[in-house]
Amino acid sequence: MAYIQLTPAQRKTHRALAHHLDPVVMIGNDGLTSAVVKETDLALSAHGLIKIRVLGDDRQSREVIFNALADQLNAAPIQHIGKLLVLWRPQPDKEKNPKEDKQPGPREFKVLKYSKRGGQRPEMKRVTVLGNERLTAGGQIKRAKPKIKSVKKIAQA
Numbered sequence: 001m002a003y004i005q006l007t008p009a010q011r012k013t014h015r016a017l018a019h020h021l022d023p024v025v026m027i028g029n030d031g032l033t034s035a036v037v038k039e040t041d042l043a044l045s046a047h048g049l050i051k052i053r054v055l056g057d058d059r060q061s062r063e064v065i066f067n068a069l070a071d072q073l074n075a076a077p078i079q080h081i082g083k084l085l086v087l088w089r090p091q092p093d094k095e096k097n098p099k100e101d102k103q104p105g106p107r108e109f110k111v112l113k114y115s116k117r118g119g120q121r122p123e124m125k126r127v128t129v130l131g132n133e134r135l136t137a138g139g140q141i142k143r144a145k146p147k148i149k150s151v152k153k154i155a156q157a
Helices: 008-018 034-047 059-072 151-156
Strands: 023-027 049-054 075-083 084-088 107-112 123-129 133-135 142-143
Touching: 008 075, 008 084, 023 034, 023 133, 034 059, 034 084, 049 059, 049 107, 059 084, 084 123, 123 133
Parallel strands: 023 049
Antiparallel strands: 049 084, 075 084, 107 123, 133 142
16 A cells, blocks of 8 residues: 655644654564554554654664555655654544434532531532433522423414
8 A cells, every 4th residue: 555645734734733742652673563563553543643753773764664654554654853753644433333322311410508607518419410401500400491382383283
């Protein structure tokens, strides 16, 4: 596979985003191994934009590693400064969990009621709030008002 080609403006944007990142993958003296490639692939899938630190001193070997990783993982080589390499690959779309479509269930809150006299502990009460209810600042539960039908809809029915 060939690596992703980016325009200079896109590369500049990704360089700016990668500036504050810490290296996620470290490449030791053994160089580019299958474990390093696998870990880099996982990091690219999880983060999209990653920094890699290469511990070797030879610049040409770092350049070979940089291009090989970009080519093997179908990623875009963003930047190579010193011993740091920056790679980017668009993240795959996450599959939507069918459980996420459900509405939120009952929520539980702790309500503290402070005493009018200063030296006593506040009274703590646990309150369960359903989906059609809300908790006021005073700790009371208010229910949602029923929708009012228009006069025309009532007449049609």
